[in-house]
Amino acid sequence: MDEQNKTRPDLLAAIHDRTAKAGVIGLGYVGLPLAMSMARAGFTVIGFDVDPDKITQIEARRSYIDAVSNEVLASQCDAGRFSATVDFALLGDCDVIAICVPTPLTRHRDPDLSYVENTCRDIARHLRPGQLIVLESTTYPGTTEEVMKPILETSGLLCGRDFHLGYSPEREDPGNRDFDTSSIPKVVAGDGEVASQLMQAFYGAVVKTIVPVSNTRTAEAVKLTENVFRAVNIALVNELKLVYDAMGIDVWDVIDAAKTKPFGYMPFYPGPGLGGHCIPIDPFYLTWKSREYDQPTRFIELAGEINTAMPRYVVEKLAEALDRRLGRALSRSKVLVLGLAYKKNVPDIRESPSLRLMELLLERQADVSYHDPFIDEVPRTREYGHLKGRRSVELTPEAVAGFDAVVIATDHDQIDYQALAKSAQLIVDTRNAFARRGIDSDRLVKA
Structure with missing residues (x-):
């Protein structure tokens, strides 16, 4: 039995029965609300961040994100469904890893993917067969395949055979009381058929509505299209x-x-x-x-x-x-x-x-x-x-x-x-x- 067929039913079954452990890298405006949604869905979640102050506040049950109340944070921590750490060695314990790091521009208005690239290098050092790695950060079409995959494969594991890769753009709207992470329809895509099935199974358990698309490039383009639409129309009225x-x-x-x-x-x-x-x-x-x-x-x-x-x-x-x-x-x-x-x-x-x-x-x-x-x-x-x-x-x-x-x-x-x-x-x-x-x-x- 090849590695793909051996790991696929194991992870799918773990997602369905909520024994899969999730990791969220980057506990900011996107990552912390996402981690709470995963924990409320019944998954055990480890949050990762390079900022020790965030970890200290989480351990004290104090939320620094308006969309996550102290009560919600405390309830998930106290129930043992959420913990946070700066120790990226624990990535090896996670079955599904979501990357929620910044994707800013350089001074010359070019994409700065250094946060994504460095995060993928951290994951590659601890990557093991059977994991699903998901990028949520907004980026240009092709990033998941062209940037993430080669870095992750420096581990010696092959995407689609040993581990799986997906993309699901964040749609957070700070201050919006009508929608939260769980209620906003979520676009999902995988790099290949197995990854697509895993993406739909996992995010289908976390949010109310998923919107599967054919491939990661399409999913990456969806988020850009949403924000280009807004930018152009705001420029028009300006x-x-x-x-x-x-x-x-x-x-x-x-x-x-x-x-x-x-x-x-x-x-x-x-x-x-x-x-x-x-x-x-x-x-x-x-x-x-x-x-x-x-x-x-x-x-x-x-x-x-x-x-x-x-x-x-x-x-x-x-x-x-x-x-x-x-x-x-x-x-x-x-x-x-x-x-x-x-x-x-x-x-x-x-x-x-x-x-x-x-x-x-x-x-x-x-x-x-x-x-x-x-x-x-x-x-x-x-x-x-x-x-x-x-x-x-x-x-x-x-x-x-x-x-x-x-x-x-x-x-x-x-x-x-x-x-x-x-x-x-x-x-x-x-x-x-x-x-x-x-x-x-x-x-x-x-x-």
């Missing part, structure tokens, strides 16, 4: 905002009216730029890969240019409003950026346009502070290390009155916008936060 602003038309009024059409239209909303790990980054994984096939990606690249230009547009609108309304130069002004997170009601600053806004304001010699009810201090980031350590200021009427302008960069629901309208000298609203709450003020400028 461009329309500039055009309509020049015409004296409020783009928010236009969108509100247009979305009443019950067919053929889907509303997207402008803002100060794009944030989060997905939309600002994922489309460029496709543009990079498309060059290999001599295929231009003009829509995607233009969308990227428009979206990345929005923070500068906001700063120009602010400078113009300060000069016209208060007679002050931006370089002599105190500015409060309201909201550091990339979206409302979450403590997530990944690729946040607020960081770029603060950087541009500092370049213009403005005195810049920020307030965010979810983020007490600017953490270390790769691009904005010089902002590290800045602390959120108190949002009292007296404090707000001391600023020349407040820029609404993130429209958190916790903010008292009515009080803000009364105490601020000038408000630049990039999110239509005041109009959506029916608050009018002659100190308000939309940007």
Whole structure:
């Protein structure tokens, strides 16, 4: 009996009876919620991360991810279904291993797969026959076959015979209370028929709905397509905002009216730029890969240019409003950026346009502070290390009155916008936060 036939029924049976042990590498916004879903489905799960602080917090039953409550974390740990470690030697104990590590861009906007590659090297050192290795990180079509497989096969084991490989893109949406990891339909694909069966069996046990596709390249393309769609449409409304602003038309009024059409239209909303790990980054994984096939990606690249230009547009609108309304130069002004997170009601600053806004304001010699009810201090980031350590200021009427302008960069629901309208000298609203709450003020400028 060859190795493929020997290991296939064993792993399938272990998945079905929940005796298979799962491993999740990377316990961040994707990995920790996924690990909880696996544990709730009845699997014993080991979480792996290189950050010992995360392991310490997990062992203390403290969740650092908004989507996972302390109670849920504690229940799975106390039941013995979840534990976390920095010891990657324990990967050999796992039957299914899901990789949930970052896939950022380099400074030249090329894919940076170093986290995936290093993780695969760690797995290869402990790889054993019968394991299923799954990538969940967003990446370009071909990564699973072209990057992961060769590294894993340095172990001397062969994919499809000794171990199996799959891809299932994460679809997390931080702050979304309507969906969680278990309820979001999950695209799954395997490298070969056996891997496909294992992928469907395992994820079918973890989430309510699986969406099998024919191969890993298709699954990789699905996630990119979802986020390219969003990036292009957000760029479109951002461009329309500039055009309509020049015409004296409020783009928010236009969108509100247009979305009443019950067919053929889907509303997207402008803002100060794009944030989060997905939309600002994922489309460029496709543009990079498309060059290999001599295929231009003009829509995607233009969308990227428009979206990345929005923070500068906001700063120009602010400078113009300060000069016209208060007679002050931006370089002599105190500015409060309201909201550091990339979206409302979450403590997530990944690729946040607020960081770029603060950087541009500092370049213009403005005195810049920020307030965010979810983020007490600017953490270390790769691009904005010089902002590290800045602390959120108190949002009292007296404090707000001391600023020349407040820029609404993130429209958190916790903010008292009515009080803000009364105490601020000038408000630049990039999110239509005041109009959506029916608050009018002659100190308000939309940007």
